Amino acid sequence: MIEKMKFLSITGPRSEFDRVVNVYLSKYEVHLENALSELKSVHDLKPFVEINPYKDVFSKSQELVDRFDKETPAVDKDMTPSMASAVINSASHELEDLTDKKKSLKVERDHLTELIKKIEPFRHLDYAVDKILDFKFIKFRFGRISHEYYNKFSKFVYDSLTTLFFECDSDSEYVWGVYFVPGSQHEKIDAIYSSLHFERIFIPAEYEGTPEEAYRLISRKKDAVVEKIKEIDDQIKERLNSKAVDILAAHEVLKAFNSNFDVRKLAACTRDSNSDSFYFILCGWITEKNVASLVKDIDNDANIYCMLEDDYEGITAKPPTKLKNFKLFKPFEMFISMYGLPAYNEIDPTSFVAITYSLIFGIMFGDVGQGLCLVLGGALLYKIKKVPLAAIVSIAGIFSTIMGFMYGSFFGFEHAIPTGWLKPMENVMTVLMVAVAFGSILIIIAMVINIINGIKAKDVEKIFFDTNGVAGLVFYVMALVCVLLIFTGHALPATILLAVFFGIPLLLMFFKEPLTHYVEKKSKIFPDQKGMFFVESFFELFEVVLSYLTNSISFLRVGAFALSHAAMMGVVMLLANVESGNPNIFILILGNLFVAGMEGLIVGIQVLRLEYYEMFSRFYRGTGKGFRPYKSK
Incomplete structure (x- = not known):
């Protein structure tokens, strides 16, 4: 069977909107419709347009909560949005020095990772990289070439050129290596390598010793940086643990209000001509069995009003379908x-x-x-x-x-x-x-x-x-x-x-x-x-x-x-x-x-x-x- 529905409108002062959503819509099941579409006959209706004030601070709270252990339980604590924002901003401010350090260490870690990635295929080259980079009369090019072109190059071209290609590594697709050529002939040789789809890799002047030595040295530096990042994470957790209850409670409050803010897209806004006060209007469907409870709650709320519509002829939206059947069916x-x-x-x-x-x-x-x-x-x-x-x-x-x-x-x-x-x-x-x-x-x-x-x-x-x-x-x-x-x-x-x-x-x-x-x-x-x-x-x-x-x-x-x-x-x-x-x-x-x-x-x-x-x-x-x-x- 299909549950019977009632169409309702909830209205109140604009300042009460978030409270209404948080109290009533989170307690009762209400299928919301676009109020502007449903109330076309009402004059002076406007979209409820505002900038979400909770978006940035909720993003901060999410970053803080992600630092806690996953088993840390959320805490139900009575807190207003302004109090929650103050808690999150204060906690973020106290962590600024550590987060700045962590940010710079992450940049360094990423840079070292890139250096490792570049030098790794050339680890079999038994010659100091810094010395190669200082060559004056001999040009060099680090890079890779596909097996298809490398085989053709080795069989038909290599012996006739004034060049030396040193193969360093290979996988199923490419051969990595470095080729050397006299400085006077590099343009001609470079053109030949380019025609064979040789992909050049530029090696920065930050390596010391052979590629193997440079690889190990940079890997050790990266491990040291990663260790420092872990130490900073531990320090951040230690500082946060003292405020864990407040931060988690503030996060839950901001999460609710940030989510509630999206309801404004379905609400309409109007102005009282006598007092110049702004009011919101929400429209939607509620099951007949829950109507009495919702109306009773709103009747006890001095600032909020609820109106029920029994005649569906003037309603644009069709009632939604909620199935209710025996457990066996x-x-x-x-x-x-x-x-x-x-x-x-x-x-x-x-x-x-x-x-x-x-x-x-x-x-x-x-x-x-x-x-x-x-x-x-x-x-x-x-x-x-x-x-x-x-x-x-x-x-x-x-x-x-x-x-x-x-x-x-x-x-x-x-x-x-x-x-x-x-x-x-x-x-x-x-x-x-x-x-x-x-x-x-x-x-x-x-x-x-x-x-x-x-x-x-x-x-x-x-x-x-x-x-x-x-x-x-x-x-x-x-x-x-x-x-x-x-x-x-x-x-x-x-x-x-x-x-x-x-x-x-x-x-x-x-x-x-x-x-x-x-x-x-x-x-x-x-x-x-x-x-x-x-x-x-x-x-x-x-x-x-x-x-x-x-x-x-x-x-x-x-x-x-x-x-x-x-x-x-x-x-x-x-x-x-x-x-x-x-x-x-x-x-x-x-x-x-x-x-x-x-x-x-x-x-x-x-x-x-x-x-x-x-x-x-x-x-x-x-x-x-x-x-x-x-x-x-």
């Missing part, structure tokens, strides 16, 4: 959300889906042993992981177990337990005919739900003239009656009755658009292009009549899967050589696991397909918007 809300939430004035199909899905699953997958495995496995997984799908599997497994008793099937053994109804493989036609009859009943129920939805929405076309309205229902039921009479050997009704119960519904569906316009007293009954209207209506009606047949036949898959399950388990029994009296236990277990896993998955998908395409398409639109209260943020 609640997991099936997942399927509803996947398709789309029901509109506020629609019937919540969760109960319908929960019952029909579980029942159809059981009919298609009837086995006592495998059903019990689904019940226990799904329940255990739901208890551990709280996955809604696991609960659905467990509930569907109950119906599989029940239908297993009806079929007399236990882990594929067809004679292990008494048969409560019939054996699918021994009554093929009965199973298929019952499946179609069962599907036809579900289609009729879906049509009835569609008519109820039409009544709730006051939609004349949906109630009377729609293919799933009264006209479609009469036609479909009459068609089923005729089929039943033929199969049972009885005579069909009189021609006049057939003409009435078939002809009138077809005419109503054919002329549904003009008839709707006539009932609603619109000036234009028929469209301008009447010829096109008749052609389109004819083909639409032909498609509708065909869909009644195909939708009903689609439920043959319910019986077909019941037969398929019995047939697959028959194959398992044959492979396990059960008839010999000495069955292969391993094959039995493996076969049951395979059938339960594969067929269970396929059946689950097929049942969902029947729900969505054969039933939902007749009565459900799924155009609702979810109830998202500010409190949940």
Whole structure:
């Protein structure tokens, strides 16, 4: 079912806005709407525009809190935003000297890291870097070249050039090295290396000794800097621990007010012409059960006023949808959300889906042993992981177990337990005919739900003239009656009755658009292009009549899967050589696991397909918007 909603407006002095959000919106579930859009008829409304005064100080508080140990608990302490800001600013000021030192050390650490990164590939070069950098008559270039070009260079070019390339390191893509060339020929040689995509790496004059010596020296310097940063972090923690309670409490206050500030985007602001005072207005939806408590709280607040709206005609926004179902049906809300939430004035199909899905699953997958495995496995997984799908599997497994008793099937053994109804493989036609009859009943129920939805929405076309309205229902039921009479050997009704119960519904569906316009007293009954209207209506009606047949036949898959399950388990029994009296236990277990896993998955998908395409398409639109209260943020 869908919870009833009430539309409310909360107003008060602009200075009280943060308190109202913090007290009322954090206590009660209110789905906020844009006040400017909803109150268009109110004059002198303006957006509630302000600069967030909590943003910077909250950022500071977050940095301070991040320095605490993760297990440090938050403290609930009565504190105003100004007090909280003062606590955070004071703590940040006391840490300025340490944070400045840490900042400069981080810059030094990053610089040393970059130096290490540059020199690391050249560690095998056994010559002092500082001496190479002082060469005057010989030019040098550090860099890297891909293996593809390096191989071509080594084979075809290297021996003909006045250059020396010293390979230092390599990986799967590149070769790192340094090449030397006489100063008089460097332009020509550089051009050749550039054509081979040699990527030059510039080495700064900060290295001492060979690359290996420089690497070790800089690594030691970096480790010393990292150690100093850790020491400063410890000093910062030591200073903060003395104020931990106040800082954590201030952070929670600023966090709430910083988050509350965003509510201004949905609020409107107006001015009292008599006193020139500014007032805010908040609009939104609240569940009917919480209205009385909220109104009672606000009545005791001298500066704040709350107004409830019972007439939804003047409200632009549609009421949000909040589903409320029995605990047993609640997991099936997942399927509803996947398709789309029901509109506020629609019937919540969760109960319908929960019952029909579980029942159809059981009919298609009837086995006592495998059903019990689904019940226990799904329940255990739901208890551990709280996955809604696991609960659905467990509930569907109950119906599989029940239908297993009806079929007399236990882990594929067809004679292990008494048969409560019939054996699918021994009554093929009965199973298929019952499946179609069962599907036809579900289609009729879906049509009835569609008519109820039409009544709730006051939609004349949906109630009377729609293919799933009264006209479609009469036609479909009459068609089923005729089929039943033929199969049972009885005579069909009189021609006049057939003409009435078939002809009138077809005419109503054919002329549904003009008839709707006539009932609603619109000036234009028929469209301008009447010829096109008749052609389109004819083909639409032909498609509708065909869909009644195909939708009903689609439920043959319910019986077909019941037969398929019995047939697959028959194959398992044959492979396990059960008839010999000495069955292969391993094959039995493996076969049951395979059938339960594969067929269970396929059946689950097929049942969902029947729900969505054969039933939902007749009565459900799924155009609702979810109830998202500010409190949940």
